Each structure stands twice: as C-alpha cells, then as structure tokens.
Amino acid sequence: MTADFEEYLQHARVQQRLSPRTLSIYTDGLERLQALLAEGAIDARSLTITQARRFAALLHREGLGPKSIALLLSVWRSAYRWLGLQGRVALNPFDGLRAPKAPKPLPKALGVDDAVQLASHAPDEAADSRLEARDRAMVELLYGAGLRAAELIGLDVQASGQADGWVDLQSTEIHVLGKGGKRRSTPLGKAAAEALRAWLAVRGQLAVAGETALFVGARGHRISGSTLRTMLSARAVSAGMPAHVHPHMLRHSFASHLLQSSGDLRAVQELLGHAHITTTQVYTQLDHQHLARIYDAAHPRAKK
Incomplete structure (x- = not known):
C-alpha cells in the first residue's frame, strides 16, 4: 500500500x-x-x-x-x-460518484392457502372466546380488505365527525383514513362481515363505557399497534405458518392474490389507496414470480 x-x-x-x-x-x-x-x-x-x-x-x-x-x-x-x-491531490475523483441504487425488496406475501388458513385458524379451547372473535375479525379485515395496521386500529364502531374510519355492515363497505389524510372506501367481503358480526356480538363485554373504537384490547380501550403485531405473530405460529407474519404482510397478500385473479392493476390501486400506479406495480413482479414457480414445477421443459 x-x-x-x-x-x-x-x-x-x-x-x-x-x-x-x-x-x-x-x-x-x-x-x-x-x-x-x-x-x-x-x-x-x-x-x-x-x-x-x-x-x-x-x-x-x-x-x-x-x-x-x-x-x-x-x-x-x-x-x-x-x-x-494535505495538498497532495488537486481534486477528489470520487466526489459525486455514487453506487447504483439497490433494487427495492419485493414485499413478502403469503400463499393463498396459508392466508386462508391463518384467517380461519382456531386456537386451543382455552383461549378467551371474546378475544378470538376480535382477532379473527382483525385478520379478516387485514387480508380481506387490504387495510394498513393504522387504518384497522383507527376504525370506530360508528361513523361520526371524529371517526377516522368505520365499517358499514348494511352496505358492506369499509371507510378508512389512509396516508396523507386521504379517505377511501373498500368492499367488505362475506367472511369479514360474518367475523365482524361475531365480534360485535361480544365487543360490549370488553369495551369500557364510551369507547368508540371498533377493536379494543383486554382492558377495554382501543387496541395498540404492538398488541396487533403480537397477536398476529402468535396466531401465525399457532397456525403453522412458514414465516414471521406481520400486519402489512396480509395487505401484501390481499394485493397479490387479487392481482393474480383479476389482472386489474387500476382496481387494485384504488382498493389499496395508492396515490401512484408505480407503487402498485410491484405486485406484478410478485405475480410473475408466482407464475414462474408454477412453470418450474409443472412444465416438462422447465426441469433440468
């Protein structure tokens, strides 16, 4: 040197x-x-x-x-x-020289079977049936409606001037306040609606008087993000999931599975509440990976 x-x-x-x-x-x-x-x-x-x-x-x-x-x-x-x-060189040849940008990692999504298994999983009989009803409803909304964790936590039981979001079971729609203060509505699927009705039937046994939150913790107040993450992680382990599961993974799964079935990128963009189509386009890469795996596993010419 x-x-x-x-x-x-x-x-x-x-x-x-x-x-x-x-x-x-x-x-x-x-x-x-x-x-x-x-x-x-x-x-x-x-x-x-x-x-x-x-x-x-x-x-x-x-x-x-x-x-x-x-x-x-x-x-x-x-x-x-x-x-x-030190006066030994007149210029720095590396000034302004930058490395190529690292490609953004693809979002992790569960397979369809794993996502359905997680949503329908029933823990052991010793679990609190009220909390189980709540947890199932939350998983159904994360996966069935593609909600962000903050959007789910911000849901209220009823629409009001102070509510960030709410669920209308009569019209089967979810109204949420997304990023940047943008509101959007998304359909409420049958499984999610049934899970919500089951939760609402027992919610009053946990919620403290005057609590407006749709989902509450064991102490009766609006559920926290850490409680949601802990619940989902434990539920995934109990259901035998192959990887750590977090709330946003279910949103990714919602988008990926919907795109695989419909191919309608614009519709998925609207349902996710993305401001730019380029944000949604990352799921087309997930779809390509899914097709590539099917090809590798099934096509005679794909095998070495």
Missing part, C-alpha cells in the same frame, strides 16, 4: 479514533483500490474522475452489490478528501 494511504489510515486511527472494525474495513477498501491502481499502472495522486468511474464500473461488473460498492466508494472518497486537505 502506498505511503499516502498508510498515513491516512494512521490519521483515521489516531485523529478520528475509528473503531478497530471500521479501520479493518477502511484497510481492506484501500488495499482494493491500490490493487486497481497497480493493475492500471496509475499513480494514486494522479487518478482522474474518468478512471475513478471506471473503477466503480469494475466493481459492479465483478458482481458486488450496491451496498458494498457504496461502502468502498465512501472509503475511497474519505481517503482522497484527506489527501486534498
């Missing part, structure tokens, strides 16, 4: 007091840069912006992920910033 890089690492250790782990990362990064410089017979102090861009492209070509490339570029940028302060 060049004396310039060695001195920078010494500065990072003594002056910046970087941790041993961070110093190890910086050392590895600068050794990688030194190898690229040696391969191209380039002097570290005369590295140009064009050459720096080529180094970044080489990292991408080698198969490094966006996060790994971003980390290396950050190390190199820091080293050349110090070299500039």
